Amino acid sequence: MAVGTLFSRLLNRPGAAASSSFRWAHAALKQIGDAEKELKKLSDDELRDAAGDVYGDGEPTRAQHIEFVGIAREAGRRALDERAFDTQILGTLGLLSGHVVEMATGEGKTLAGAMAAAGWALAGRSVHVLSVNDYLAGRDREWMLPLHEMLGVATDSIDQNTPADDRQRAYAAPICYAAVNEVGFDLLRDRFIERDADQRIEEFDVVLVDEADSILIDEARVPLVLAGSTNTEAFDAELPRIIAELDPDVHYEVSPDNRAVSLTGAGLDAVEERLGGIDLYGDDSDRLSAVNIALYAHALVHRDVDYLVVDGQIRLVSDSRGRVAQLQRWPDGLQAAVEAKEEVSATASGEILDSITVEELINSYRSICGMTGTAVAVGEDLREFYGLEIAVIDPNVPCVRDDEEDRIYATTAAKDKALISEVRKHHRLGRPVLIGTRSVADSERLAEQLTSRRIDVEVLNAKDDKREAEIIAKAGAKSAVTVSTQMAGRGTDIRLGGDEVVDLGGLVVIGAGRYHSSRLDDQLRGRSGRQGDPGSSVFFTSLDDDLFRRVPEASRLADAADESGRVTHRRAAPLLEHAQRILEGENTAIHRDTWRFNQLVQKQRSLVLDKREGIRHDGVGQSEVIEGARDSIVDDAIEEFGEAAVHAGLRDALLFHLDERWVEHLEFLNDLREGIHLRSLAREKPHEAFNIESIKAFETFWPDVLSSTIDTVNNAEFNENGIDLVGHGMRRPSSTWTYLTTESVSSSDIESFVRRLGKKG
Template identity: 50%
Template sequence: MALRDRLRRVLQRPGSVDLGPYEQVVAAAGEREPRMRDLADAELAEAARNGRDDPAELCAAGREAARRALGERPYDVQLLGTLALLSGHVAEMATGEGKTLAGALAAAGHALRGRRVHIMSVNDYLARRDAEWMGPLYALLGVTVGWVGQESTPDERRAAYAADVAYAPVSEVGFDLLRDRLATDPSQIVLPEPEVALIDEADSVLVDEAMVPLVLAGATGSGAADPTYAELVRRLRPGVHYTTDEEARNVGLTAAGAREVERALDVDLYAPDRLDVLTAVNVALHAEALLHRDVDYIVRDGAVKLISGSRGRVALLQRWPDGLQAAVEAKEALDASPTGEILDSITVQELIGRYPVRCGMTGTALGVAGQLRQFYELDIAVIPPNRPRVRVDEPDRLYATGADKEVAIIEAIEAAHAAGRPVLVGTLDVAASERLSRRLDRAGLRHVVLNAKNDAEEAAIIARAGERDAVTVSTQMAGRGTDIRLGEGVTEGLLVIGTGRYHSGRLDDQLRGRAGRQGDPGGSVFFTSLEDDLVTRYAPDEKPGGRRGPSADDEGRIGDKGAHWLVGHAQRVAEGVDVEIHRNTWRYHHIIGLQRRELLAERDRMLRGKGAGELMAAREPSHHEELAGIAGADAVNEAARLLLLFHMDRCWAEHLAYLADLREGIHLRSLGRGLDPIVEFNREAVPAGKKLLARSQDRATEDFATLTATEEGVDLAAVGLKRPSSTWTYVVHDNPFGSLDERALRGLISLVRGRRR
């Protein structure tokens, strides 16, 4: 082993994979390349099939197939990524290094080994683009491929999932699973048994969005919030009538605020029988004080659209829990969106956990190596770039105030633009991007803005971002899926400017990685200030530079090492909070997932067999015999099956509602008693879950005993077997400490005690 490789093994980071064995396979594949060039297409496909147990043969055949079908010869490093994915790891590959092709070759390899593969992307656009782009490669290798989007019909979904490789947004796979869980006939099911999940943007999906609940709801009418509460809290004054905590995660009325609300509504706000008013006021207050337009959401086409915190774009189908969603709609004077009873839900982490084989690819994985190992048993293969990176990453430029920072950013953009250098500016949210855009307009700098308000045009905007003189302002670049290629005459490369550090260093790296792709020249620099939200929220008590603070030059720039350390410290605290949030929320959802799994196993047995009829025959033998004598045994067994499935689904929906109320109540009770809310939650949730199956069977038996029949069949309508008239799916913008309205309620407890004392 060469000294360089020995040194790399010694310095290898925990959780990362040794690339040595893969490099040997790639070298062997290179030796076989001339032979592959001489094969006919059919012979090449046969070589790929023969490579099921020979990775070098598979890589050699895949490389030649890509050259013929796509006009692209995979680099050695792309084959390293392919082998890492075939081995069930997360491949960390920098932006522009060809993850899409590496993933397709790996998917084909899994498929040729007899495993069905689901490649999960972050949106419809990427799912369709990649499936169509890689389609010729799959066809040449004899592998079938399909894709699923939000508008796909059940038959289209079933056909796509039946292919060897199916591309789909992770949310659509989850929604299809939820709908399958309510199927009353096996023919309605669209998803096959899970085998291989290959996750694009793996860190974003598996960590940032791991605890996001995907929800299937049934219609129960509109959940409009009373606009009176929105109008009332709008008149309240911050610091006088209500206060927020340092992290802006909670808001609560002051004593003066409570008196003002009571005067306006003419109620005793804390009377036991007015809990509904108390809840409504505080949910409205949360919507008014903690959720900000163009930061947490935008208003488009007369509706509230949430913004994904990890991607800076509109989160399709995403909404807050119904009470808070309605409160924000009332705040914006919009029509209320429909609400309904939650019939079932699943987190992204639980969805991915169903697959026996999991792998993924992203540009930034090492920062979450611990979480990928803990929650998914995944290690990371750090794939080197095809060409050495020559991007120059400057130290942060730190300023005393946000105003000084913004002036410096404009000056830096002007200087780069004057030299003809393209500039990509990353902002933290929509509001910041639009504020910067107005400053650029005043400075006479032509530019384009890519944020959640125009993300439909993102591919075209990004494609032009590397042209000479281009200035592009974007709210995050994670998951954009499009490379920035340099235009003619751009000798210094793309300059990436960050207008502040994100709450995660991975997001910084994703922005920075847009420059210097494939060995291109480029540079990056982040502008920060001691007034940035990251610092004031996560390090509010730290005071660098003593009582007077750190010294700044005439432009407000700070060189003090302690002040620079503080920004990094705040980011590390934020990352630690996110890890704890993930771990804490997982503990809640874990028990729910176990209970659902147990009930689903029995439900599936009833769905596919004669278990329901046998159960009713055992519990109500004489009535079963009587009905069978009239309508026939098959009709009676079918009625028993539909009856039992109905009550299993009803009991589960009721159980979910109970757990939501329990989780909220547990927080309120444990806050005063000093108890661990998760322990208390499990203490009550576990026994309740154990009663689910028996309760559903008892209810089904009671209804079965009342059934009547004719020669035409069993009359199920008489027992009120009525499922929701319509269903829909959405993503809940959940929070690790409970839903947002739960936190608003928790904040009131201290106030109530204060008044009672």
């Protein structure tokens, strides 16, 4: 019996009609299972042909998706010796229907994603599978290669070392695995090409996002930057030394949320005196920004927490991943300030040619789907910013992990002592222990305390993550103790070391403090209890932790601590959860704020890119330039060098001035946004003020491009290749470079700014 006929018969059974919710996928499981016996009879070639025949030319139907996943399950069984669980089948159907799929750690998201990517590709779509880093992208592509070959789908991957020509080939494959930042960088590079042959990415069709909550929410606002005309960003080396001499109790104040710092009146006087008696709010006001940035770098940016110093260079640490953030740097002079503070060589900076946020990149795709272990908590955000819905997939085997209540202590010292005692207890029993920490400094402090008690410890943090897979592979062995920074996005499951470990109770997960997001807590917990394994989890927190410091009333709970320093007051746990919700709400508000600012910029960028394509392919702007040029200059050039050469020269000149004008406009918008919130002091709405100013500035964009191009035509010389732009001093950057930046950092919030003005006056 033909496969198509078999599925048609199965799908026509009573009760198999698709419903309006994801329940249709659950209803299809029996149909898929019933087809499995017939699919096993097919040869490999017949199975491959069947996969290629599933989808027609139109929009894929649910019936076709159901038919395909049955074939994909059989292909996985043969190629990988992995028969997809029903939960993985549901995950695949969720991805094929454009959902963000929530599947717990250890449930096999990689296989579900690979099957879904193949389905999209066989339906005639171009698929990018985006991961959080190069390692996972390359690993997953190689891991799933036999499956994709069995299904007859070609795949490729890129990383930061992939040459330009190879990138074009990789993106042309039906399925391309890549890190999200690499695709973003290539999109930026493509915006400045002058010839079609240089374009790396032909289309943004389907994106399947691994660790979707991390990429779509945690890193949504991260700008990816293309820069040129490199130089060295100098910073006054005297300022970090002056700031380091200030007394934090006298000279500056840190806001309760640890996001802002400001000089007090005494601090302002002290800095002005040390700088030679200058007036920072008078004739020397240009130094005020540098002083504030140096203060921010000193008080709020911490070594081995926010960054590392590696081989004489500053390396930022990703808060949501607990590892070095490759190619990432701070904006607004903060990078240079931290480099001056640590007395390392200043890195190159440059003129920003263009930038794009991760959110803008993802929304460039026609179809979006994704998978993660923790999506429900950000369901509203996914719906608001991407129009995505969540499909929650229950575990293949129910989770039996024992999640204990938080143990809360008055001080960090008391917390550490109790945590070490808990580790020693489980270590004596032989249970493996995983300790999750907030920072490199925390991981090293706890590891040192454990080592001093003769407990062998493996440390996994941003300083050395090259042994990541090896360390995690051993973390479930009997008596193993592993200390790690953030586990989200690690991409490797911790498997228990045999029946003996199972009998002992499985992996113990201990959190050394709550993270800023409950999702990251859940990611850590999820390392234990995978696929029905036994296990337990508990978090140790203290009133000194950042989260508790966000709620002033928490400090009063210290009086309720017992002799061991443990706080058992009934208000303690609710306050901790309240603080976490506050921070999650603040992050959503910032995301929404960033999104609102970016809306107009995106529209203006889209208009510029459309104009650029028109210049390249349709001669847009040339008639206006010819009309505005000096009499006969263009006609004379055509007569001497030919029409093709002259039009090529006009095109190149228009492209140069359009790109140059966009860089200027982008710089204006960045400067405008830096100070726009101060408009609230004048009772203006910042977003409205930003839109009014940016629209006004953009009104002259195209006229300026035409005017500059006309000046070039009037003064430059034509030749057989067009116009000698270089000879006329119009040079493009000799090289471009890419990096990620953090969001803009302000040295003070509006209230502290106003307070300083008041003290100065």
